[in-house]
Each structure stands twice: as C-alpha cells, then as structure tokens.
Amino acid sequence: MSQIVTNRATQILLAVVTLLAMAGASPGAEYYLRADTTTKIMPDGQTVVMWGFALDSAFGAEDGQVTVPGPLLTVPPNQKNLIINLDNNLGVPVSIVIPSQINTAMVPVKFIDDKGRQRIRSFTHETEPNNTEPVVYKWKNIREGTYLYHSGSHPAVQVQMGLYGCLKKDVEKLKKIDALGIAYADVLYDTEVVLCFSEIDPALHNAVTTGNYGPGKAMTSTIDYKPKYFLINGQPYSSGLPPLPAGSPNQQVLIRFVNAGLETHVPVLQGFHMNVVAEDGYKYRYGREQYSLILPAHKTKDAIIIPTAAGTYPVYDRRLRLTNAGASPGGMLTHLNVAN
Amino acid sequence: MNRMKPKTIMKLTSLAMVLAWTFTGSSLAKIETVKGPTFNLTAKDGFITTPDGGAYLMWGYALDGGTMQYPGPTMDVNEGDTVTVNLTNQLSVPVSIVFPGNVGVTAAGDSNGLLTKEADPNGGTASYSFTAAHPGTYLYYSGTNPALQVEMGLVGAMIIRPSGQPPGENWAYNHSDSRYDYEYLFLLTEMDPVIHEMAQCGKWDQIDLTTYWPVLWFINGRNAPDTMMPANTPLLPTQPYNCLPRMHPGDRLLMRCLGGGRDLHPFHPHGNNFTQIARDGRLLSSGPGAGADLAVSDFTLTVAPGETADTIFEWTGEKLGWDIYGHDVNDPMQPNEYAPDHGKPFPVKLPDKKDLTFGATYSGSPFLGLQGDLPPGEGGFNVNAGYFFMWHSHNEKEMVNYDIFPGGMMTMLIIEPNGVTIE
Numbered sequence: 001m002s003q004i005v006t007n008r009a010t011q012i013l014l015a016v017v018t019l020l021a022m023a024g025a026s027p028g029a030e031y032y033l034r035a036d037t038t039t040k041i042m043p044d045g046q047t048v049v050m051w052g053f054a055l056d057s058a059f060g061a062e063d064g065q066v067t068v069p070g071p072l073l074t075v076p077p078n079q080k081n082l083i084i085n086l087d088n089n090l091g092v093p094v095s096i097v098i099p100s101q102i103n104t105a106m107v108p109v110k111f112i113d114d115k116g117r118q119r120i121r122s123f124t125h126e127t128e129p130n131n132t133e134p135v136v137y138k139w140k141n142i143r144e145g146t147y148l149y150h151s152g153s154h155p156a157v158q159v160q161m162g163l164y165g166c167l168k169k170d171v172e173k174l175k176k177i178d179a180l181g182i183a184y185a186d187v188l189y190d191t192e193v194v195l196c197f198s199e200i201d202p203a204l205h206n207a208v209t210t211g212n213y214g215p216g217k218a219m220t221s222t223i224d225y226k227p228k229y230f231l232i233n234g235q236p237y238s239s240g241l242p243p244l245p246a247g248s249p250n251q252q253v254l255i256r257f258v259n260a261g262l263e264t265h266v267p268v269l270q271g272f273h274m275n276v277v278a279e280d281g282y283k284y285r286y287g288r289e290q291y292s293l294i295l296p297a298h299k300t301k302d303a304i305i306i307p308t309a310a311g312t313y314p315v316y317d318r319r320l321r322l323t324n325a326g327a328s329p330g331g332m333l334t335h336l337n338v339a340n
Numbered sequence: 341m342n343r344m345k346p347k348t349i350m351k352l353t354s355l356a357m358v359l360a361w362t363f364t365g366s367s368l369a370k371i372e373t374v375k376g377p378t379f380n381l382t383a384k385d386g387f388i389t390t391p392d393g394g395a396y397l398m399w400g401y402a403l404d405g406g407t408m409q410y411p412g413p414t415m416d417v418n419e420g421d422t423v424t425v426n427l428t429n430q431l432s433v434p435v436s437i438v439f440p441g442n443v444g445v446t447a448a449g450d451s452n453g454l455l456t457k458e459a460d461p462n463g464g465t466a467s468y469s470f471t472a473a474h475p476g477t478y479l480y481y482s483g484t485n486p487a488l489q490v491e492m493g494l495v496g497a498m499i500i501r502p503s504g505q506p507p508g509e510n511w512a513y514n515h516s517d518s519r520y521d522y523e524y525l526f527l528l529t530e531m532d533p534v535i536h537e538m539a540q541c542g543k544w545d546q547i548d549l550t551t552y553w554p555v556l557w558f559i560n561g562r563n564a565p566d567t568m569m570p571a572n573t574p575l576l577p578t579q580p581y582n583c584l585p586r587m588h589p590g591d592r593l594l595m596r597c598l599g600g601g602r603d604l605h606p607f608h609p610h611g612n613n614f615t616q617i618a619r620d621g622r623l624l625s626s627g628p629g630a631g632a633d634l635a636v637s638d639f640t641l642t643v644a645p646g647e648t649a650d651t652i653f654e655w656t657g658e659k660l661g662w663d664i665y666g667h668d669v670n671d672p673m674q675p676n677e678y679a680p681d682h683g684k685p686f687p688v689k690l691p692d693k694k695d696l697t698f699g700a701t702y703s704g705s706p707f708l709g710l711q712g713d714l715p716p717g718e719g720g721f722n723v724n725a726g727y728f729f730m731w732h733s734h735n736e737k738e739m740v741n742y743d744i745f746p747g748g749m750m751t752m753l754i755i756e757p758n759g760v761t762i763e
Contacts (some may be wrong), residue, residue, distance in 0.1 A: 289622040292646040320487040320602040320644030326548040
C-alpha cells in the first residue's frame with residue numbers, strides 16, 4: 001500500500017514539475033540566420049567561394065561567422081516549434097526547408113521560363129537579396145532526431161554552393177538521468193559527434209561566382225557535377241587535422257551521420273561496430289550492429305558506440321573519396337578521439 | 341606482353357568450362373580458402389587478364405611469397421583464434437592491412453599510417469594481430485592510400501567460423517538460422533583500366549582518382565565468363581578464385597557477399613528470393629539468442645563498399661505449376677520435391693527441334709536431370725542436366741567487359757539434380 005501511495009505522490013510531483021517547466025518554456029526555438037558568402041581554402045591552396053549560413057544575434061547584427069555547413073541548430077527538448085529569421089546577403093533569392101518537419105506555410109515560388117512554361121524555382125517562400133526585414137520560416141511540432149536544413153531555392157545549385165546545415169532535437173528528460181541527452185526514446189547518450197558529409201565541385205563555384213552559370217552561359221546546369229573535394233563537417237582531410245572529441249571509454253557516444261552532398265557515401269568506422277538506431281529521424285524498432293552504413297544524399301542516420309578503450313579511431317568514406325583534387329591523403333577522413 | 345586474341349581466350353574458356361563440368365572436381369564449387377590462424381602475405385605486383393583480352397597491372401596480397409593474386413587469399417579462421425597476419429612489402433610504396441569489423445587489432449610496422457601501421461616500401465614489414473571475436477564474413481584491404489591501393493587490388497576476404505556449430509553441420513554464425521549446405525563467395529569489385537595503364541607507365545602523377553570511371557566488373561577477381569571456370573585454373577594464374585554456385589533442390593546455399601571496390605552493386609539472383617541473415621559480420625537479430633529473426637527476403641542485395649552481407653538462398657521449383665522431374669502422378673517423389681506440383685504436366689508443347697536454336701547449357705530436356713537428344717555440336721555445357729540461373733549485378737551496365745556484352749559481374753547458379761556430387 002505504501003508503495004502505491006509513494007508512486008502516486010511521485011506522479012503528482014512529476015506532473016507539477018512538468019507544468020512548471022512548460023510554463024517557463026518559450027513557444028519555440030528562434031534563430032537569426034544570414035545567407036552570405038565565405039571562402040574556403042582547400043589543403044592544396046585552392047580557394048573556393050562558397051555560400052553559407054551565419055548565426056547572428058539579431059537581424060542585421062551580422063555578428064555571426066559564415067560557415068559551411070551552417071550552424072548546428074538545436075531545438076531544446078521542451079520546445080515544440082522552430083522559427084528561423086532569414087537575412088540574405090547573397091545576390092539571389094534563397095530560402096530554407098527542412099524535409100520531414102512541418103513548415104506552417106510552405107508555398108512554392110514559380111516563374112515563367114524563356115519558353116513560356118511555368119516552373120517552380122523554390123519549394124517555399126523566398127528571401128530576396130538585401131532584405132530590410134527578416135523573412136520568417138516557421139515549423140511546428142518539431143520531431144526529435146537528426147535532420148538536414150538547406151536552401152529550398154534552386155537547390156541543385158544552392159545546396160552545392162553550401163547552403164545547408166544540421167538540425168537536432170532531443171527527447172525531453174522527464175526524470176533525472178545521468179546521460180547528457182536522449183536522442184530518441186531509450187537512446188541515451190553521454191556525448192555526441194556530428195559527421196556532416198558533403199562535396200565541392202570547384203568548377204561550379206567558379207562559374208557561379210564569376211557570373212558564368214545559367215542559361216546561355218558557360219555552365220548551364222549541374223549535370224556535369226564532378227566533385228574534387230570531399231568534406232566531413234566542411235573540412236577535407238589534411239595532415240594535422242585534429243581528431244573530433246568522442247567522449248571517454250564506456251561512455252555512450254552518439255554519432256549523427258548526415259549527408260548534405262549529392263553523392264552516396266559509405267562511412268566506415270574502424271575499430272567498432274556501431275548500433276545504428278535511427279534513420280531520417282525515425283528510430284528503428286531494433287538497432288542494427290554495423291561498422292559501415294549506406295548514406296545516400298540527404299540521409300541522416302544515428303548510431304551509438306560504446307568505446308572500450310581510449311584512442312583515436314578513423315572514420316572514412318569507403319567509397320574512397322579520400323583525395324583532395326587528386327592528391328592523397330585527403331577527402332572524407334577524420335578521426336574520433338576517445339580520451340581517458 | 342604476348343596477348344592472346346580474345347577469340348582464342350573465349351575458345352579456351354569454353355574448353356575449360358566443358359572440362360570442368362565434365363569432371364566436377366573440388367575446384368569448381370565451394371569457397372577456396374587458406375586456413376589460419378597465421379598468414380604470411382606479401383604485397384607485390386603482377387598482371388591479371390580480362391575476357392575482353394585485356395591484361396592489367398595489379399597489386400595484390402600473395403600467400404607465402406607466392407604469386408600475386410586478385411583478390412588476396414580468403415583467410416579462414418575459427419572464432420576465438422588469435423589471428424596474426426604478417427605482411428612483407430615488395431612494392432615501391434608503403435602498404436598495410438585493415439580489418440574493419442574486428443576490434444582490438446594490434447598493429448606493428450615500420451611507420452605510422454593514417455589508418456594503421458604500415459610496411460615500408462621495398463622489403464618493409466608489418467604485422468597485425470587480433471582475436472577473431474565474432475564469426476562471420478569480413479573484408480580486409482590496404483589502409484594506405486586505399487583509394488588507389490584498393491583499386492590496384494589490395495583487397496581480400498576473411499571468414500571467421502563459429503565456435504558453436506554442431507558437429508557435421510555448417511553454420512555461418514552461432515545460430516541454426518545460419519545453417520547451410522554449400523557456401524560461395526561473392527567479393528564484388530570494379531576497375532578503371534586507365535588507372536592501371538597509368539600505373540604501368542609509371543605516370544603516377546597523372547592518376548586522378550576523382551575521375552574514376554570503371555568499365556570492368558568482377559566477382560572474386562574474375563569477370564564473366566571466367567567466373568565459371570574452375571578455381572586455380574592455370575589459365576588465370578593470378579586470379580585463383582571462381583564463383584560457380586551449385587546446389588540441389590532444397591539445399592541451403594550461403595552467399596557471402598562483400599563490397600570490395602568503391603561502388604554499390606545491386607546483386608540479383610535469378611530463380612528465387614534470398615534471405616539476408618547478416619550484415620557486417622552480425623546476424624540480423626533482435627537480441628542475443630533470437631537468431632536471424634530480423635532476416636529479410638529480397639531479390640536484390642545492395643552490396644555497399646566496405647560492407648559484408650550473408651544470405652541464404654533456397655530453391656525447389658516451388659509453385660512453378662509443373663513437375664520439374666517430368667514425373668507421372670504415380671512415380672515416387674524426389675527428395676525435396678514440391679509435392680503440390682507432383683505429376684503436373686509441362687505446360688507447353690515443345691517446338692520441334694528443327695525449329696529451335698540451342699543454348700550451350702540446354703540439356704535437350706526441360707526436366708531436371710534428364711538429358712534429351714540434341715543435334716550434333718549443340719549443348720554440351722550441362723553434363724548433369726541441371727538448371728542454370730544467371731546471377732548478376734542488376735546495374736545492367738556492369739554485365740559487360742569493357743563494353744562487350746555479356747560479361748562483368750555475372751555468373752550462373754546451377755541447380756543440380758539429386759545425387760550429383762557437389763563438394
């Protein structure tokens with residue numbers, strides 16, 4: 001009997017705590033992103049002009065750093081909605097979409113091409129260049145998991161130019177637990193690593209930035225996409241690339257794999273089997289024990305590893321995109337550092 | 341290089357196939373392996389030949405200082421073994437070996453590489469040791485500049501046998517769901533000949549791995565139709581492994597599939613679905629002791645580079661709607677015959693022989709195990725009157741040898757009549 005009473009008391013207490021937490025929570029996570037240019041210097045010295053997103057403190061503040069991939073956006077576990085206020089410093093209209101999440105007002109933008117045909121240019125409303133007011137993108141009831149956001153405008157060009165980034169949301173902790181976070185129901189982790197794969201075809205970047213891309217110009221489409229640089233978290237491998245911190249032995253390490261590129265990659269984790277727990281933000285009913293995983297374009301997969309020993313463990317693309325414009329070593333190779 | 345004309349090669353190939361199928365020896369079926377747990381490999385160069393008449397410079401792992409081979413020796417060890425692989429490097433670049441899926445690999449070598457310890461060029465050595473902790477199918481390959489070195493041929497398979505299989509049975513994992521009668525290796529790779537030609541000319545600086553464009557596709561280091569020649573044929577001294585799966589109706593055939601190259605290949609068996617029971621050396625299982633309860637039935641297996649997948653293939657002719665043995669209703673049943681079709685007549689009237697052209701593997705009869713009359717010079721490749729099913733990459737362009745069809749990533753499954761010996 002006393003056990004039942006205690007349980008009821010706990011339930012009531014939990015409900016009160018939850019209500020208090022909800023009362024204190026804002027209706028959603030809100031970010032100010034700016035689409036802008038940045039220049040990446042490849043390990044062989046080649047400079048590539050890219051488009052990226054910066055995280056500003058407010059519209060017009062322009063105090064964020066433009067990065068590719070863009071900033072990792074987090075929706076706190078106790079919040080439901082996401083608002084992105086977009087500022088556009090590029091010369092073309094851009095937008096933001098997050099496939100698998102519900103945009104409250106997603107209206108495609110159409111245009112009439114030179115043959116008089118109506119065609120879709122953007123999956124959602126656009127932010128014009130040099131906008132004076134933030135253009136607002138809203139998503140409701142954000143699902144937990146790992147996702148990719150990217151430009152929904154002329155994505156064949158704009159995604160490849162660098163307008164992409166990762167989004168994550170965890171499950172709310174309803175009781176005290178030691179874990180850092182809960183990625184999905186029953187998937188607890190102590191530390192997390194994001195591995196975002198993408199590629200660069202410098203010819204496309206050159207054509208776009210010199211005004212030689214488009215109908216009737218030197219490069220008319222992305223059909224001849226031939227990437228030369230292969231990036232993990234925006235960085236091709238080069239000598240001295242620091243390993244990514246991946247917790248310590250016996251910790252549950254969550255790896256969020258995201259493919260923001262156009263090619264299929266097959267990350268291999270050398271030294272472990274992973275427990276692959278989710279795909280595209282949906283938890284598998286049963287985890288899958290693998291050391292490799294197929295990661296097509298736009299796919300996200302989440303895996304848990306529990307390293308038993310400290311050390312550095314390589315992660316690389318087994319499609320062997322391990323070169324920087326022909327020079328090896330390079331490309332999609334990094335190391336996870338498990339420290340004591 | 342004294343090259344044989346393609347026609348001569350095709351004739352020799354045909355001759356070898358006839359000889360092979362006439363005297364079904366140990367080198368036709370099964371997986372040719374090298375027993376461990378200690379292996380001495382040498383990285384060296386050599387040439388392979390392709391059925392279109394090509395000969396290409398390769399790098400490969402040779403066994404005990406022997407001939408360069410593509411792929412490397414299929415290592416065969418038991419769960420719990422301490423596996424030791426000693427590597428000697430006769431190439432002019434550093435090389436190494438990585439064993440993805442195996443944990444706690446202790447490496448020693450001349451220098452530190454990005455993925456493991458390496459053997460220095462021209463006589464350097466390295467050594468790798470680990471406990472074969474989990475049964476299954478594994479890949480090994482060079483961890484040194486793998487984009488180039490895997491393409492050049494430094495790749496191979498390893499099989500770890502389970503400790504828990506009962507005497508007299510063959511299991512791939514420690515559960516009866518992985519029980520099999522025959523096992524075959526499908527190590528899938530591809531090749532861009534330009535890279536090998538550049539290498540042969542020493543034009544290393546002109547090799548651009550971002551423009552990789554394969555035109556040759558391999559199973560176990562051979563292109564069709566060489567896949568069907570016997571293992572260890574003297575015609576292919578550097579390509580010892582064949583791939584000619586054979587089974588009787590009702591047998592369980594284990595396919596050990598490995599993505600050794602850098603592209604994904606949709607491998608497609610004809611005749612029936614397979615059941616995938618494992619990936620990356622782990623049963624598809626919901627938990628310890630549950631067996632392969634998450635196994636999936638499918639007709640195309642996506643074999644991704646670096647991954648391994650094990651499937652079980654079964655065939656009885658179930659639901660064909662006619663009796664594959666041409667039985668009368670009152671005839672006795674064959675072992676594993678699909679009973680509901682017993683005695684059901686062949687559903688079409690066969691055309692007169694003079695109105696037919698004949699395939700080389702037609703026995704002259706539609707019935708399993710029955711030879712029919714064939715005009716002189718026809719048939720001859722099907723000595724047991726078996727059924728042939730093409731197994732191939734369903735990326736159809738991968739069924740060519742440098743633009744010549746048929747070839748590439750393709751072989752035949754033979755359903756042999758009961759009583760035919762298959763090792």
